[in-house]
Amino acid sequence: MTPSYCTTNNIGYLASPKLNKMYSKAMLPNISSILSRHLALCFVILSFYNVMQTLCQIKVSNISSCLMEHIEIHVENCW
Numbered sequence: 001m002t003p004s005y006c007t008t009n010n011i012g013y014l015a016s017p018k019l020n021k022m023y024s025k026a027m028l029p030n031i032s033s034i035l036s037r038h039l040a041l042c043f044v045i046l047s048f049y050n051v052m053q054t055l056c057q058i059k060v061s062n063i064s065s066c067l068m069e070h071i072e073i074h075v076e077n078c079w
Helices: 016-056 062-078
Strands: 005-008 011-014
Touching: none
Parallel strands: none
Antiparallel strands: 005 011
């Protein structure tokens, strides 16, 4: 017997509760690894952002202000 497929809000899922549960368990590691990578990247960007902000306050060079503009875009994307 083949499982039937249903759609809810354009998301397909297996109608069988057992198969749906197995699918959910299989997807959890993927979601958590994606989130952990994203959070790690945001942490690195925010750390670098803080360093660059300090350099800009000291006014080391005009390059730091240019870099700050690019980093601010990435920081906004993290939130």
